[in-house]
Amino acid sequence: MSADVLAAATVRSGAYAVVKRGFDVAAALLLILLTAPLLALSCAAVWLLSGRPLFHRRRVVGRGGRSFDAFKVRTMVADADRVVLQHSELRDAQAGSRKLERDPRVTAVGRVLRRCSLDELPQLVNVVRGEMSLVGPRMLTAEELLAWGPAARVVLGVRPGITGLWQVSGRQKLSRDDRVRLDADYVRRMSLGLDMWILLRTVPVVLSGRGAL
Numbered sequence: 534m535s536a537d538v539l540a541a542a543t544v545r546s547g548a549y550a551v552v553k554r555g556f557d558v559a560a561a562l563l564l565i566l567l568t569a570p571l572l573a574l575s576c577a578a579v580w581l582l583s584g585r586p587l588f589h590r591r592r593v594v595g596r597g598g599r600s601f602d603a604f605k606v607r608t609m610v611a612d613a614d615r616v617v618l619q620h621s622e623l624r625d626a627q628a629g630s631r632k633l634e635r636d637p638r639v640t641a642v643g644r645v646l647r648r649c650s651l652d653e654l655p656q657l658v659n660v661v662r663g664e665m666s667l668v669g670p671r672m673l674t675a676e677e678l679l680a681w682g683p684a685a686r687v688v689l690g691v692r693p694g695i696t697g698l699w700q701v702s703g704r705q706k707l708s709r710d711d712r713v714r715l716d717a718d719y720v721r722r723m724s725l726g727l728d729m730w731i732l733l734r735t736v737p738v739v740l741s742g743r744g745a746l
Contacts, residue, residue, distance in 0.1 A: 669694025
């Protein structure tokens with residue numbers, strides 16, 4: 534990984550960092566209010582069609598290597614870990630940091646929520662808490678970071694984002710190498726202009742459901 538990419542990942546100060554954080558908090562709070570009815574309907578659908586729990590906590594690694602729980606509406610069966618042990622294809626997919634076209638762990642209502650990205654609405658709370666940003670590299674688990682190689686140091690230099698450059702460039706249809714490249718490219722070029730462009734591109738991508746699994 535080039536030195537300029539690493540420097541961009543580890544040194545974020547000045548006006549950009551202040552404005553980015555202020556925008557994150559203000560926009561996340563507004564979105565929490567605006568999307569509260571959608572979140573309530575999503576949780577009601579999960580409860581009626583899949584039972585409890587309603588939410589899933591995904592343990593991920595954030596800026597500076599600090600771990601935190603990223604919140605999501607539950608889209609998988611309650612015993613998803615047991616299902617992984619029973620499917621070699623799932624184990625291979627996890628090892629390669631990729632998702633299956635038809636993951637047997639995902640519930641029927643979960644597929645709808647994922648397609649519309651409604652399952653990620655609770656991560657707005659992570660943004661307010663300072664663990665995530667609206668725009669940034671994709672959050673990764675400790676296991677996934679091992680497969681990221683030298684690029685892991687780059688993505689750990691900034692807060693992970695709810696959306697990002699690779700999410701608006703193909704989402705889960707991209708290979709792991711493409712995701713690593715795009716995340717590193719974002720960190721190298723991150724600016725308010727790029728952040729606004731990604732946020733604007735996120736809207737049609739989410740509405741179309743392209744690349745969602």
